[in-house]
Amino acid sequence: AQSVTQLGSHVSVSEGALVLLRCNYSSSVPPYLFWYVQYPNQGLQLLLKYTTGATLVKGINGFEAEFKKSETSFHLTKPSAHMSDAAEYFCAVSEGGNTGKLIFGQGTTLQVKP
Amino acid sequence: GAGVSQSPRYKVAKRGQDVALRCDPISGHVSLFWYQQALGQGPEFLTYFQNEAQLDKSGLPSDRFFAERPEGSVSTLKIQRTQQEDSAVYLCASSLRGGLSYEQYFGPGTRLTVT
Numbered sequence: 001a002q003s004v005t006q007l008g009s010h011v012s013v014s015e016g017a018l019v020l021l022r023c024n025y026s027s028s029v030p031p032y033l034f035w036y037v038q039y040p041n042q043g044l045q046l047l048l049k050y051t052t053g054a055t056l057v058k059g060i061n062g063f064e065a066e067f068k069k070s071e072t073s074f075h076l077t078k079p080s081a082h083m084s085d086a087a088e089y090f091c092a093v094s095e096g097g098n099t100g101k102l103i104f105g106q107g108t109t110l111q112v113k114p
Numbered sequence: 115g116a117g118v119s120q121s122p123r124y125k126v127a128k129r130g131q132d133v134a135l136r137c138d139p140i141s142g143h144v145s146l147f148w149y150q151q152a153l154g155q156g157p158e159f160l161t162y163f164q165n166e167a168q169l170d171k172s173g174l175p176s177d178r179f180f181a182e183r184p185e186g187s188v189s190t191l192k193i194q195r196t197q198q199e200d201s202a203v204y205l206c207a208s209s210l211r212g213g214l215s216y217e218q219y220f221g222p223g224t225r226l227t228v229t
Contacts, residue, residue, distance in 0.1 A: 004156075032214045043118065043205065043220030044157070051214060090156050099170055100214045101147060104156030 002027045002093050006105035014113050019078040021108050023065075023091030026072065033074040034092040034102065035065055044090065050074065061085070086112045116140065118221035120206050126227045127196045135191045135224045139208030146189050147218060148181055149205040157205055163189060164212055196228045 007022040025031055032051050036044040048059025055067040065076045074091060088109050092102040119138045127133050139146050145164055149157035150173075160179070162170040165186040174181070178197075183189040193200055203225050207218040 006156075009154075036220075041222060043222045044207075045220070046217050049214075049217075092156075094214055098164075098212050099145070099147075099162045100209065100212055100216070100218070101159045101162055101170065101173075102149075102157075102218070103159070104149075106154070106156050 002031070002103050004091050004093050004103055004105035006089075006091050006108050008108055009106065010109045010111065012111040012113060013081045015083055016080050019063075019076070019081045019085065019110065021076040021089050021091075021110065023074045023076065023105060024072050025074060025091070025093045027093055032094045033065075033067060034094070035059065035063070035074075035076050036090045036092060036104075038088040038090065038107075040087075047076070047089075081110075081112045083112050083114065086110055118206055118208050118219050120204075120221040120224050122224060123222065124225050124227075126229060129196060129198060129228055131196050132192065132194045133196055133226060135193075135204050135226070137189045137191070137206030137208075137221060139187065139189070139206070140219055141187075143208035143210055143219075144186075145209040145212045145216070145218075146183060147207040147209075148189070148191050149207065150175075151203040151205055151223070153202070160191070160204075162212075169212075193226075196226075198228050201226055201228045 003026045035047040091105040148160040151157040159173040163183045178194045203223040209216040
């Protein structure tokens with residue numbers, strides 16, 4: 001069975017500082033990996049995804065993530081945090097197949113301090 | 115263009131009542147998903163439709179939960195005899211096709227509170 005673990009339910013950074021949100025996964029097949037962002041009272045928005053190919057994936061709003069098979073990790077980073085980045089972030093894995101249903105981690109709340 | 119819409123946005127139900135939650139997917143999207151997000155948790159898969167066919171309902175927690183998409187567009191998630199543990203945000207997502215080549219677009223969710 002597949003699962004996702006996000007280390008740290010709350011992360012606080014200063015504006016302009018590096019953002020690092022951690023995600024580890026468990027999968028018996030080559031995983032497809034995703035990061036979503038959720039702003040209050042809004043639906044989830046896809047930030048980036050890894051399916052195959054290049055292990056460093058660039059997404060929207062300056063975010064990127066690197067797939068490391070040996071570490072079973074897919075950490076999300078952004079070089080410089082902006083106040084507008086404050087939100088809930090979810091890592092997700094899928095085994096593929098015909099549906100593409102997602103298995104999500106518990107989420108990490110990112111706080112950005114001025 | 116219009117995204118995924120859900121109604122109502124908020125629903126308060128007394129324990130034992132039946133509720134119906136509606137999802138309007140993006141026009142033309144074949145695939146539709148329902149997820150349940152408990153407070154402080156990530157979304158959990160409930161069920162999947164391809165057009166009107168419910169191809170996966172492995173995530174439905176009990177037989178009190180029922181979903182339908184009779185004409186392959188709008189979907190309704192029905193919960194019978196609601197219990198306090200049903201309190202959660204119910205998210206709907208649609209995608210152009212099934213599989214991972216197509217992004218899932220999420221609606222804002224319906225927050226259900228069972229008192």
